[in-house]
Amino acid sequence: MIRKLATGLALAALMGGAALAETFEIQMLNKGADGARMVFEPAFVQAAPGDTIKFIASSKGHNAETAKGMFPEGAEGFKGKVNEELEITLETEGVYAVICKPHYAMGMVMTIAVGDVDAPEGFLEGRVPKKAKKRFETQLGNL
Template sequence: MFSKPLMLLLLTSLSSLAFAKEWQVQMLNYGAANEGGMIFQPAYIHADIGDTVTFIPTHSGHNAQSYVVPKEAKKWKTPLDKEYTLRLDQEGIHLYYCTPHLMMGMVGIIQVGEAKNLSVVQQKAPRLRSKMALKPARIDDLLAMIQAP
């Protein structure tokens, strides 16, 4: 029926889907006392290829928009006040922000596997940071969480 190589490929593909993790990112007006306002929770995720991230507008008035994505990935933007699921199919870093609340420091990072595009993220992050009137150190804290090879 199926050749051994084809069967092995099929089983490998199915097993990776079976173990994929479904992450949820809350878009919040207020986090814990030490986090302050206008945050993604969690703001940093270290995921694997095949995982998904669902952005949940827990509070009204939020979205998420990619700023930097892995080389082969497409840029993305969630609708305002709507859930959105992103399938992670390329290794690297997604640096993203809430369009209405960037100036308030609402940023996040998804690292998928190895940080293959770290140099691009480090190059572009200062420009994003310059648009943050409040809590600009948040982006520095997130960049420090990236696990480089």
Template sequence: MNKVVPAILLALFSIGASAAEHQIKMVNSGKDGIMAFEPAFLKVAKGDTVKFIKVDASHNSASVVVPAGAAAWKGKMDEEISIPLTQEGVYVYICDPHKTMGMAGVIQVGNATNLDAAKQESEKLSKSFVMNKDRLSKALAQVK
């Protein structure tokens, strides 16, 4: 009996320890051009957290597509936020002040359960971009 309790505690700790934190930078200029999230596409495991990092001023992160049952988010200007991703699927997000410049990205959590809906919504969103019009389609092409 004395060996069972430590084994259970170790198992519970291991479950919590398996969740990872990933970072997405909000930049004025980067490898994908101006006004970008780096990386523009990120695949993570269910239960992981994504932290949006302020590299340059005047950016935020706001979800525009989330899977059924997932919580939407909207960070304040210049706010670094951490988003726990507890639902599988495709998440599409933007920077509100730079949306028309195509500052958008995609996170895939586990299986892409809502890929068709994410593609449809992203196609509509991309029509409002005045530059970087293919940024979302390139990010969505990486979803598997």
């Protein structure tokens, strides 16, 4: 009897943890609510390990993918196809830079912070288009 009770409690605890995970929906848009062009809405998400991010192809011509070298060490990058939804679960704490490859130069970027983290040193070093860099800097101000 005690073994059954302990097993039941352990299963409930495991399932309860999964139930606490959140799903964030990100719209990929040609024009945002504030009139800005080529945006992810929201442009910044503060998530916990195990949370799911769902990118919704609200406007045509967009994708979501991690920017090269701009995600936590040990994490896997991701790359969605143009005009398709993408759902990912992030387990590794850190800061993830997300871009729309076709509109990266136009500044279509977003930032996902997983866990209680700060922006990594040198995060924006390298080849980041001017408009994208400006938006990343604004988003990183949320940390």
